[in-house]
Amino acid sequence: MARWKSAIWGLAAALVVVAGPASAAEEWGIEFEEKARFEAKVVDILCELSGDCPDNCGAGKRQLGLLKDDGTLILPAKNQDIFAGAANDLLPFCGRRIVADGLLIRNPKATLFVLQYKRLAPDGDWARANGFIRDWAAADGAARDSKRAKNWFRHDDRIKATLEKDGVYGIPGLTPAE
Amino acid sequence: MNKILTVLAAALVYGAATTAGAAAANRVTVTGEIIDTWCYVTEIMYGQGTAHHQCAVWCAVGGIPVSVLGDDGKVNVVLRVEDDDTSVANPRLLTVQSHRVTVDGDLYERDGVNYLIVTAVADDQGIVNLTHEEYGIQPFGD
Numbered sequence: 001m002a003r004w005k006s007a008i009w010g011l012a013a014a015l016v017v018v019a020g021p022a023s024a025a026e027e028w029g030i031e032f033e034e035k036a037r038f039e040a041k042v043v044d045i046l047c048e049l050s051g052d053c054p055d056n057c058g059a060g061k062r063q064l065g066l067l068k069d070d071g072t073l074i075l076p077a078k079n080q081d082i083f084a085g086a087a088n089d090l091l092p093f094c095g096r097r098i099v100a101d102g103l104l105i106r107n108p109k110a111t112l113f114v115l116q117y118k119r120l121a122p123d124g125d126w127a128r129a130n131g132f133i134r135d136w137a138a139a140d141g142a143a144r145d146s147k148r149a150k151n152w153f154r155h156d157d158r159i160k161a162t163l164e165k166d167g168v169y170g171i172p173g174l175t176p177a178e
Numbered sequence: 179m180n181k182i183l184t185v186l187a188a189a190l191v192y193g194a195a196t197t198a199g200a201a202a203a204n205r206v207t208v209t210g211e212i213i214d215t216w217c218y219v220t221e222i223m224y225g226q227g228t229a230h231h232q233c234a235v236w237c238a239v240g241g242i243p244v245s246v247l248g249d250d251g252k253v254n255v256v257l258r259v260e261d262d263d264t265s266v267a268n269p270r271l272l273t274v275q276s277h278r279v280t281v282d283g284d285l286y287e288r289d290g291v292n293y294l295i296v297t298a299v300a301d302d303q304g305i306v307n308l309t310h311e312e313y314g315i316q317p318f319g320d
Contacts (some may be wrong), residue, residue: 030220030222031220031221045257045293046257046258046263046265046295049203049257049286049288049293049295050203050284050286050295052263054263058263058264060266061263061264061265061266062257062263062264062265062266063243063255063257063265063266072289073288073289073291074289075243075255075291077215077216077219077242077243078216078242081240082240083233083236083237083239083240083242084237084240084241084242085216085237085240085241085242085243085266086241087241087266088241105219105220106290107219107220109218109219109251109253110215110219110245110253110255110290110291110292111289111290111291112215112216112219112220112291132240132241153236153239153240156239158239158267158269158272159235159236159239162235162272162273163232163235166231166273168231168232168315169228169229169231169232169305169308169310169315170228170231170232170235170275170276170277170305171228171304171305174228176310176314176315
């Protein structure tokens with residue numbers, strides 16, 4: 001019984017954190033990272049900078065940004081999926097305002113954002129930012145939570161073709177020592 | 179007179195609104211290595227050259243922004259290459275991961291990020307940064 005009570009309290013606490021104003025982001029231990037939750041408009045970065053603006057933010061071809069009300073443009077370089085960016089998570093919100101939750105990494109080399117959770121502003125339902133594997137699995141025919149989908153980078157045809165052609169070091173004929 | 183001032187004020191407000199957030203581009207020539215932006219910037223692993231090539235391919239297909247790491251140390255996030263405006267899992271960028279290149283382009287500096295629109299690829303030396311000799315394969319070692 002005590003275990004159940006503890007689990008329920010834990011779940012309630014997690015819900016409060018996700019629903020409340022404070023960030024629910026998980027720390028990743030990356031230098032310069034800070035938890036951040038903010039409201040912003042989802043924009044096509046190339047459009048924002050150069051005025052070259054196709055329909056629907058480029059329909060998945062282009063990197064998408066988060067434009068805050070003060071004019072700050074944030075680059076979401078990563079989502080929660082292994083080796084994946086955030087474009088799949090943001091495209092459905094092209095031109096709309098979302099609440100983004102994650103890690104802002106103000107590294108002097110480049111300021112990057114890890115999108116961990118998002119919702120339509122101001123009070124849509126929270127969802128994890130794991131749209132890459134969702135979409136990859138759907139295209140592949142694999143179950144979203146399957147081992148194959150979680151290790152998508154081992155099974156992706158584009159990757160396999162590239163590495164078979166050029167090798168893991170990128171230089172044909174250069175292979176790891178046995 | 180009041181009418182003129184009103185029109186002038188409106189024009190100034192409109193001008194400010196349409197240019198808000200916009201930044202002027204600088205014409206640049208950048209020589210450096212095509213990198214996976216995430217692994218290089220965060221240093222979660224060694225993120226350059228042959229040691230990281232496989233991971234750079236994984237991340238490029240995964241849609242993580244690809245950059246040119248200039249010899250000056252600046253990370254330039256690529257948004258366009260010549261007439262190709264694909265910057266998510268671009269097949270062309272996939273084939274040049276870890277290459278040393280020289281590109282001409284327009285550079286936008288905005289809120290801690292350098293964004294590069296490549297107008298011409300002047301040179302591609304292929305992969306010359308043989309980091310696997312020191313770092314093996316990053317990550318996982320396979």
